[in-house]
Amino acid sequence: MTNTVIREDFREILRLVRPGSRVLDVGCGEGALLDLLAHEKQVDARGLELSASGVAACMARGLSVVQGDADLDLDHFPDRSFDYAVLSQTLQATRKPRHVLDELLRIADRAIVSFPNFGHWRVRWSLLSRGRMPETKALPLPWWSTPNIHLCTLADFMALTADLNLRVDASAAFAGQGPARSMDPASALENWRSETCLFMLSRNGVPASKELPPASGDLFDG
Amino acid sequence: MAALDLVTPVLSGGGTWRFPANEPLRLDSGGVIEGLEVAYQTYGQLNADKSNAVLICHALTMDQYVASPHPTTGKPGWWPRLVGPGKPLDPARHFIICSNVVGGCMGSTGPASTNPATGRPYGLSFPVITIGDMVRAQAMLVTALGVDTLFAVVGGSMGGMQVQQWAVDYPERMSSAVILASASRHSAQNIAFHEVGRQAIMADPDWRGGAYADHGVRPEKGLAVARMAAHITYLSEPALQRKFGRELQRDGLSWGFDADFQVESYLRHQGSSFVDRFDANSYLYITRAMDYFDIAASHGGVLANAFTRARHVRFCVLSFSSDWLYPTAENRHVVRALTAAGARAAFAEIESDKGHDAFLLDEPVMDAALEGFLASAERDRGLV
Secondary structure, three states: OOHHHHHHHHHHHHHHOOOOOEEEEEOOOOOHHHHHHHHHHOOEEEEEEOOHHHHHHHHHOOOEEEEOOHHHHHHHOOOOOEEEEEEEOOHHHOOOHHHHHHHHHHHEEEEEEEEEEOOOHHHHHHHHHHOOOOOOOOOOOOOOOOOOOOOEOHHHHHHHHHHOOEEEEEEEEEOOOOOOEEOOOOOHHHHHHOOEEEEEEEEOOOOOOOOOOOOOOOOOOO | OOOOOOOHHHHOOOEEEEOOOOOOEEOOOOOEEOOOEEEEEEEOOOOOOOOOEEEEEOOOOOOOOOOOOOOOOOOOOOOOOOEOOOOOEOOOOOEEEEEOOOOOOOOOOOOOOEEOOOOEEOHHHOOOOOHHHHHHHHHHHHHHOOOOOEEEEEEEOHHHHHHHHHHHHOHHHEEEEEEEOOOOEOOHHHHHHHHHHHHHHHHOHHHHHHOHHHHOOOOHHHHHHHHHHHHHHHOOHHHHHHHOOOOEOOOOOOOOOOOOEHHHHHHHHHHHHHHHHOOHHHHHHHHHHHHHOEOHHHHOOOHHHHOHHHOOOEEEEEEEOOOOOOOHHHHHHHHHHHHHOOOEEEEEEEOOOOOHHHHHOOOHHHHHHHHHHHHHHHHHHOOO
16 A cells, blocks of 8 residues: 555545544554544544554644554444444454444444455456565555455445445545546446445445535535 | 632642531541541642643552642652643643642541540551542532532543542532543452552551551561552562662672562562651552452442443543553453443554553643543533
């Protein structure tokens, strides 16, 4: 993953999040997204981060971040204690992605999840032509050093959301250095062309407090 | 308790506050202490809207001299990294309060104080005290100083226990909290080490059943041994190895029991300098208070239940990777309970080989984290 992809990812998350809401960023790193959310959306921003250096950097920025592991520590948050739980480019690095996704939607009304799509054509091509684990912009590390242990495709992810009875409130795709574009997650074509996918999910049956996002622009401007 | 009519500048700088007879300290053990005295130091001034007060809670062997020279040892305050001009807690911006705990020996009522009933030192007739009692006395002092709500309550080790007790008993009187290298209760190992210290004191013939003051003696040897054992628990094996290794004091071995190794003479020095500034019975009472401390026990065994009234408080918890006295797991236990209670907690384990004492030492990562936390809490409180 490149910085450009992260930036587009964050931009899309900023667009989706309601101003003044409560957000937990799981795997928040040094707090770049939390900082953006706090300053641009006046969000009550909190984080969970595995690395000590990331947590220390967050604390020095005045952010409320707990050092912990998504696989273990989400259990300690009360039900619906957040409006949004963000899992940006981290799902594939968890030991129990199904459990983590389920937990995100226990502690928050909405989950915003992004991940590299293993069904992207570059990945498929790399595997097909070279017979080697792919190294792409979204998956830049060799197989033996990548933190990713549970990679999935867009189609796999959709199957999991159906399995967990989750509703897709918004979906976006990123490719290369381009901006986010909305996509139809059920489309087989998107499973070829989306390098990175981003979803906003809620539980079926939980009423949405806001309408679905329009195709572009800041949802909450004006 | 009615706020006492006091003018802050009179108390600024500190002294000893004696509570009026109609305000006894009611103890968890059921007893009361009449005419309680609490010795304290303050730094800085309370601002006009009384929103900048900070309470610093000291550890077992510390006292109220957090940022000023100790009257006995002449050493500067014990927490210069946190408190001082340009530091995260700055007398130019904050009204900083630090009091000697009840049961202590630096001016607060303790076992060495005169028992008004007998006119002689309390000794073992001093009632058993708890962390809750210490905090209740602090709350009375804070009120007497004209402070309703504290901007922050800060402490490490036993001080961190007091901060937790504050969050349980007086959450409405605080807006942020810092807990360093602490625990919500003592492990069997913690209690075991304290018992070694207490037994060393009580085995000293000069202890005289706790009435040594009546005999004009002091159990210095026992207290020194207690300090030596405890001091080892404050360090880490790598830190001891780095400082001393197996280095000798002199050329060759003495073939006896003199301090041959540098680590031996270091510990003997720690022990002998401690007896100059600490009272043996205070050591017994305060270690007992720490052993009895167990917040969850009084809240149905569920620690999170203890913190439910502290949801609005911003917490910062820090542990140190080489602290085996209050290890990261114990600190994390507190953080998880705070999280489960819905409080806003920040937590980090700081990489350090300095052991438990790291919270008092040169740890730039800790400094940056504390500075960031306090600055952000100040913005929340509207102080900047």
